[in-house]
Each structure stands twice: as structure tokens, then as C-alpha cells.
Amino acid sequence: MNAINFQDKIAGIREIQFKKQPEEKYDSDWICPYCGFIDFDAFELGDSDDKAECQMCGSIVSYEREVHFTYRVCPVKPQEVIEL
Ligand SMILES: [Zn+2]
Structure with a gap:
């Protein structure tokens, strides 16, 4: 990533390890x-297999995007229990 500030005439670079x-x-x-760049905005990318x-x-x-769901299940009303 680099940054250029034209007003102050400053340019900065950061070396990256390229495999x-x-x-x-x-x-x-x-x-x-x-x-190794991590794109934290990857959710904005298009559909997977792109x-x-x-x-x-x-x-x-x-890339492929895999979506995992987790369910939180809370008790609301129990079924009546029939005693035998
Ligand atoms: Zn890269």
C-alpha cells in the first residue's frame, strides 16, 4: 500500500512479502x-465463484464464499406433559 500527499510532496510506501x-x-x-492482505470489506464483493x-x-x-448459520434457540412455551 502506498500513500501520496501532493500538498506536502510526501510519498510513502510499505514493502510487502510477495509469494x-x-x-x-x-x-x-x-x-x-x-x-497476505486481509480484505475486511470482502463481504461487499460479488457472488462467490468469482x-x-x-x-x-x-x-x-x-474465491468462494461459504456462509455458515448458527441457531440460537430459546424456550418460549412448553408442551403440556401428560402424566401416565
Ligand atoms: Zn495481494
Whole structure:
């Protein structure tokens, strides 16, 4: 990532570790396999099975989005129990 401030004529850069032979990532975060950038706004990306450009290094990656549901079940009204 870089930053340019034209008003103060300042430019900054940050070195990134770029993997030339990246491996597939499987994580709860969207992590670029090339540079390790975590895209916390990945939920804004299009549907899964799509391609995206890394905002950090510009590499093209494909991704799948898996959605997991968790249910919280609370008691409301019990069924009447018939004693035998
Ligand atoms: Zn990247």
C-alpha cells in the first residue's frame, strides 16, 4: 500500500512479502494468497465463484464464499406433559 500527499510532496510506501508460488487459503477472512492482505470489506464483493483483484498487490484471485448459520434457540412455551 502506498500513500501520496501532493500538498506536502510526501510519498510513502510499505514493502510487502510477495509469494511467487502462493498456496490456496481457507480462512474466515479474505486473505490474498500472494501478499497476505486481509480484505475486511470482502463481504461487499460479488457472488462467490468469482474473481477479484487484491487491493494491496493487484493480483487476480478467485474465491468462494461459504456462509455458515448458527441457531440460537430459546424456550418460549412448553408442551403440556401428560402424566401416565
Ligand atoms: Zn495481494
